[in-house]
Amino acid sequence: MQLSNLISGKNELAEEVWVALRECIPVVLGVVPFGITCGIMGLTAKMSGVETILMSVFVFAGASQFIGITMLGTGITGWGIIILTTLLVNLRHLIMGSSLAPYMIRLPFPLQALLAFFLTDEAYALTISRIHKAKYSVLYQLTVSTMLYLVWVLSTVAGVVLGGYISDPLTWGLDFAMPATFLVLLIPRLADRISLIVFGMAAVVSVIAALYLPGKWYIIIACLIASLIGGLLEGDSEHA
């Protein structure tokens, strides 16, 4: 009896890892061209291969690495401005962290600290969709997070090694894999009136903000405004 419980428990865990691996493949494929581009950019910015790779190992944040590398390439070596920009570009993770906090604060703190290091747009999108479909699973989050990290570092290495031989991989259109995957995660959520309003608000605000604001501010602004409106509408319908 105990043994069979143990075995079925193990099967469940293996199943969770398997689902995580299967679901993260498209997203991971979408990361590869960005990692390769990151490696190539590092070289064109006159960074050494080791410097470029270590940045991916320690920072693990695509957009801010692109910006940091570009700044280093244009001769900006003041650490203040690069680090401040990195902070601003990554502020959106605070919102994602808050969104996952209700599930993650129950975990032992070392595990929270580890998972936090891996918290990227992609890991967040996959984990929150898993919660929506089934329930929160730490094994799922850990699996997709490690996969994304390994592929990010390895594709940066590939970019550094291949550097001179290939042109910018983002011109191939492979980066389309990311929005296409996110669409599959988004569309099942647009099932009620408030979600549709939030979608519309986020679409309009993010496009306008992307036109007029630098960096990744459009994500933060659109997310804050649209989700606040969603929360307020939700509150109203509860009281009515």
Added chain:
Amino acid sequence: MRSEVFYIIIGMALVTYFTRIGALALFRFTGVPTWLNRWLKYVPVAILTALIVPSLLLPKGYLDISLNNHYLIAGIVAAFVAYKSRNIIATLGIGMSIMFVLKLI
């Protein structure tokens, strides 16, 4: 390895980690307050939208609503496939194929 680049990388890593652990550290002892929970309910929809829509409408950094914007056309088809199939492989396969064909013609 130049030391000033090393310090910049470490600095970037620290502030990035701060943004990722910040919310967890803050709510660790208090739990997430109810009003914030209600606000956070729509964060996934808002963030996913903010990640997708600008990458389709402004793939090169400027607004491009035309037939020349391959990302937009492939995105609309992919959205339709995603709606009908709810399947990542189908959506990605058809979306990427359209991107590829559009590049060729």
